[in-house]
Amino acid sequence: MTNANRNDIRNLSRRRFLQGGAGLTLGFCLPAAAAAPAAGPGKAGEGLAVPGAFTPNAFVRIGTDDTVTVISKHLEMGQGTYTGLATLLAEELDADWKTVAVEGAPADAARYNNLFWGPAQGTGGSTAMANSWEQMRKAGAAARAMLVAAAARRWGVPAAEITVRAGWVSHPASKRNARFGQLAADAAKEAVPAEVTLKDPREFRLIGRRAPRRDSAAKTDGTAMFTLDVRLPGMLVAVVAHPPRFGAKPKSFDAGRARSVKGVVDVVQIPQGVAVLARDTWSAKKGRDALSVTWDEQGAFRRGSEEILAGYRELAKKPGLVAGQAGDADGAFAKAAKLVSATYDFPYLAHAAMEPMNCVVRLAPEGLEVWNGEQMHTGDQHALAGLFGLKPEQVTIHTMYAGGSFGRRASKDADYVLEAAQIVKAIGGKAPVKMVWLREDDMRGGYYRPLFHHALEAALDAEGKLVGWRHRLVGQSILAGSPFESAMVKDGIDVVSVEGAANLPYSIPNLRVELHTPKDVGVPVLWWRSVGSSHTAYSTETFLDEVAAAMGRDPVALRLELLSGHPRHAAVLRVAAEKADWGRPLATAKAGDRRGRGVAVHESFNSFVAEVAEVTVGRDGGIRVDRVVCAVDCGTAINPDNIRSQVEGAVGFALSAALHQAITLTEGRVDQGNFDGFPLLRMGEMPKVEVHILPSEAPPTGIGEPAVPPLAPAVANAISAATGKRLRRMPFDLSSLKA
Amino acid sequence: MIELDINGVRRRLDVEPDTPLLWALRDTLQLTGTKYGCGQALCGACTVHVDGTPVRACSVPVSSVVGRRIATIEAADRGRIGRAVQDAWRRLDVVQCGYCQSGQIMSAIALLARIRKPTDADIDGAMAGNLCRCATYQRIRAAIHEAARALG
Ligand code: FES
Ligand code: FES
Numbered sequence: 001m002t003n004a005n006r007n008d009i010r011n012l013s014r015r016r017f018l019q020g021g022a023g024l025t026l027g028f029c030l031p032a033a034a035a036a037p038a039a040g041p042g043k044a045g046e047g048l049a050v051p052g053a054f055t056p057n058a059f060v061r062i063g064t065d066d067t068v069t070v071i072s073k074h075l076e077m078g079q080g081t082y083t084g085l086a087t088l089l090a091e092e093l094d095a096d097w098k099t100v101a102v103e104g105a106p107a108d109a110a111r112y113n114n115l116f117w118g119p120a121q122g123t124g125g126s127t128a129m130a131n132s133w134e135q136m137r138k139a140g141a142a143a144r145a146m147l148v149a150a151a152a153r154r155w156g157v158p159a160a161e162i163t164v165r166a167g168w169v170s171h172p173a174s175k176r177n178a179r180f181g182q183l184a185a186d187a188a189k190e191a192v193p194a195e196v197t198l199k200d201p202r203e204f205r206l207i208g209r210r211a212p213r214r215d216s217a218a219k220t221d222g223t224a225m226f227t228l229d230v231r232l233p234g235m236l237v238a239v240v241a242h243p244p245r246f247g248a249k250p251k252s253f254d255a256g257r258a259r260s261v262k263g264v265v266d267v268v269q270i271p272q273g274v275a276v277l278a279r280d281t282w283s284a285k286k287g288r289d290a291l292s293v294t295w296d297e298q299g300a301f302r303r304g305s306e307e308i309l310a311g312y313r314e315l316a317k318k319p320g321l322v323a324g325q326a327g328d329a330d331g332a333f334a335k336a337a338k339l340v341s342a343t344y345d346f347p348y349l350a351h352a353a354m355e356p357m358n359c360v361v362r363l364a365p366e367g368l369e370v371w372n373g374e375q376m377h378t379g380d381q382h383a384l385a386g387l388f389g390l391k392p393e394q395v396t397i398h399t400m401y402a403g404g405s406f407g408r409r410a411s412k413d414a415d416y417v418l419e420a421a422q423i424v425k426a427i428g429g430k431a432p433v434k435m436v437w438l439r440e441d442d443m444r445g446g447y448y449r450p451l452f453h454h455a456l457e458a459a460l461d462a463e464g465k466l467v468g469w470r471h472r473l474v475g476q477s478i479l480a481g482s483p484f485e486s487a488m489v490k491d492g493i494d495v496v497s498v499e500g501a502a503n504l505p506y507s508i509p510n511l512r513v514e515l516h517t518p519k520d521v522g523v524p525v526l527w528w529r530s531v532g533s534s535h536t537a538y539s540t541e542t543f544l545d546e547v548a549a550a551m552g553r554d555p556v557a558l559r560l561e562l563l564s565g566h567p568r569h570a571a572v573l574r575v576a577a578e579k580a581d582w583g584r585p586l587a588t589a590k591a592g593d594r595r596g597r598g599v600a601v602h603e604s605f606n607s608f609v610a611e612v613a614e615v616t617v618g619r620d621g622g623i624r625v626d627r628v629v630c631a632v633d634c635g636t637a638i639n640p641d642n643i644r645s646q647v648e649g650a651v652g653f654a655l656s657a658a659l660h661q662a663i664t665l666t667e668g669r670v671d672q673g674n675f676d677g678f679p680l681l682r683m684g685e686m687p688k689v690e691v692h693i694l695p696s697e698a699p700p701t702g703i704g705e706p707a708v709p710p711l712a713p714a715v716a717n718a719i720s721a722a723t724g725k726r727l728r729r730m731p732f733d734l735s736s737l738k739a
Numbered sequence: 740m741i742e743l744d745i746n747g748v749r750r751r752l753d754v755e756p757d758t759p760l761l762w763a764l765r766d767t768l769q770l771t772g773t774k775y776g777c778g779q780a781l782c783g784a785c786t787v788h789v790d791g792t793p794v795r796a797c798s799v800p801v802s803s804v805v806g807r808r809i810a811t812i813e814a815a816d817r818g819r820i821g822r823a824v825q826d827a828w829r830r831l832d833v834v835q836c837g838y839c840q841s842g843q844i845m846s847a848i849a850l851l852a853r854i855r856k857p858t859d860a861d862i863d864g865a866m867a868g869n870l871c872r873c874a875t876y877q878r879i880r881a882a883i884h885e886a887a888r889a890l891g
Contacts, residue, residue, distance in 0.1 A: 025784070078836030078873045083820060098772030216829045219837030220844060222772015222812035229771035237766070253797035262755060280766035281775075283757050354776050354872045355839040403774070404872050439777045643830060649835055652874020675781040675870060686876035 005159030094141030104399030126702020139725030301522030332468030347662035355403020364427030367394030373402025449528030500536030537709030598717025783869030
């Protein structure tokens with residue numbers, strides 16, 4: 001294939017994109033050398049930089065060795081996106097799954113934008129499969145059509161007589177066959193089809209079946225490359241001394257002792273702190289330990305988390321901005337025969353991804369090169385370009401595997417990426433830099449799930465019917481000051497502060513949801529797996545349980561009655577209840593133990609999840625979650641095994657928070673620094689998780705987050721069933737459960 | 740200069756004696772399969788074998804492992820147990836982000852070397868020091884049982 005041909009295809013693709021085609025950009029290219037580069041993360045733009053070799057096109061590349069390389073515009077951070085996106089494309093391509101590899105896309109919003117986010121590229125809100133559902137299948141179907149056209153031309157037979165299956169193109173009538181690789185060169189010369197027809201779902205061979213993860217091998221033999229594993233020639237490792245309080249800055253520093261540490265090369269001040277650069281991580285850490293910094297704390301935030309909470313409790317006594325209402329809530333409460341009320345406290349939470357935040361940056365004459373578990377390509381690219389006065393396209397981002405994120409890497413202000421770049425800038429770009437946050441930097445670095453306080457009230461009428469619901473929330477806005485603010489903060493209401501509360505699915509005739517958004521709290525906050533639903537599901541679903549108890553109703557029966565207008569909620573609730581033998585007595589516990597079953601149902605990211613938890617509470621108040629039965633409706637199940645895996649993980653993640661986790665502040669300083677103060681769930685605490693996926697032909701929706709919200713309320717409701725005690729503060733105070 | 744026996748090969752390293760084995764492996768020898776998670780022996784991401792016993796490489800200075808046999812994830816497939824464990828992990832698609840999994844696998848191999856048919860309680864005990872933020876514990880447990888079955 002000539003360069004001219006290749007450019008034609010690329011330009012054609014770009015044109016089609018601009019015309020509003022659903023991203024039908026693809027192409028075939030031949031390697032100049034026979035060997036295909038191993039796919040995997042961190043390959044961004046490499047083909048483009050090597051003329052005559054591979055030219056990565058938007059979503060797929062087929063090598064003469066039959067390797068089908070799928071380009072993923074979304075980050076693989078554990079949620080299975082690489083496998084999911086490849087499944088969609090390979091399905092319509094009729095590829096052989098064993099030959100499919102996946103590669104992270106470079107930052108290029110023109111080709112790789114999140115179709116739900118307009119012109120921005122990024123991963124979040126459980127949108128990867130949903131926004132790519134048609135795009136990736138069409139890319140696969142178009143590639144298949146070009147292979148078929150090439151075979152038809154080569155064999156002189158009508159395209160309609162050609163079949164494709166598992167990486168083979170065949171003309172059964174003349175018994176001719178060719179592998180994808182043998183047709184790649186010719187297929188590249190075929191026109192990109194204007195229209196493609198997608199398969200009838202009944203013909204699916206990969207979607208809805210088990211397509212093993214594409215990253216399992218590399219993640220079990222140590223070869224998977226995370227950002228922390230990147231090493232460039234001449235690279236220095238930077239460890240940064242950060243201020244002890246949010247809003248403080250370095251005033252002066254004495255680097256004498258730090259510079260005398262063997263391996264330390266340089267010590268530089270950056271806006272966020274003081275960076276020690278060394279030949280290796282350990283020397284950089286020792287250098288930082290030897291550094292003494294004086295901080296300018298004029299703008300520092302000095303309150304503790306208990307003070308913040310006390311302020312929120314006061315605020316909750318006053319009316320807030322109305323985030324949702326129906327009927328006449330105050331009228332209903334004025335006439336109520338019975339009232340139920342409760343308040344709830346939620347702490348700050350760290351994401352604590354297993355790979356602490358880190359980033360590699362190199363300044364070259366052509367521009368900036370960055371290696372990162374990149375979740376916000378466009379935002380980070382623009383921020384980095386701004387720092388160096390470059391054009392965004394001069395910033396190349398290599399997307400590495402991410403050792404978890406849970407929202408942390410979807411930075412709204414490029415925080416840690418920019419910090420790495422600031423260090424490179426401070427040394428005049430003289431060496432590539434890997435900035436490493438040690439665990440303590442990561443945990444004390446802010447961008448937490450915001451601390452929230454909720455107050456709920458319910459009104460029952462004389463017949464004992466639920467006629468009124470008032471819910472007041474107090475907490476910092478995540479979206480304020482973010483690029484999404486204009487789109488997602490409406491009339492002062494940050495939609496993610498009230499999601500799951502303002503859109504309560506239960507038919508209650510009179511309802512009002514109000515929000516207070518304090519602006520004087522200087523703790524940086526960010527989305528944390530399931531965002532607003534991480535607290536709203538807890539308060540609404542445990543409070544509804546209290547209301548059911550006050551009404552003398554069964555929690556499942558009451559929910560089903562109130563969900564008459566929400567069939568998908570009701571369906572998952574029914575399945576979870578049935579599979580968990582709801583209503584049948586639990587097996588008896590050993591003497592002194594108390595057992596209970598609890599339920600919760602919640603919609604988030606357009607997926608519906610119900611969970612039933614079975615819990616044993618010991619005499620000492622210690623609890624064990626024995627079993628969690630989950631029912632999930634996330635539309636078409638692209639990869640059922642990955643859905644199960646995400647739900648299992650979400651249960652463990654949510655249980656970690658419910659049982660163990662809080663980030664607290666004392667006079668503005670974060671109290672926790674490592675996993676001793678911020679424990680994660682351990683093997684022995686993991687419940688047995690059962691996942692039931694509801695059959696659906698609806699388009700796929702998210703699954704990375706939606707199983708998190710129902711877990712904690714289901715467990716709390718089970719504890720309450722066992723002990724009669726209501727837990728209204730997270731993490732749970734188990735001492736209150738002593739027999 | 741410090742001489743270490745790593746995956747059966749003698750390696751000479753120019754590092755300070757107090758350097759944790761973890762950073763010598765990762766930064767000096769580019770054996771990056773062993774991960775950093777906490778630096779305080781709290782998470783298990785850095786688990787390697789020293790004379791067959793699982794240890795947290797972040798909390799062991801290189802000076803203390805001179806003359807001992809050190810094995811990392813990069814050599815996990817050299818033994819029958821290691822291969823059975825990796826196989827089971829892949830068959831069950833245990834991994835999510837994957838960052839903790841080198842450490843999980845090294846702990847699982849050491850467990851199966853000690854106890855051929857571990858019970859759930861054995862697994863809870865042996866794996867208690869290996870945290871997984873993605874909470875892949877259910878599949879880790881299943882994969883250990885599966886590997887034990889495959890080993891017969
Ligand atoms: S890094 Fe060694 S135990 Fe966490
Ligand atoms: S797989 Fe992500 S931390 Fe274990």
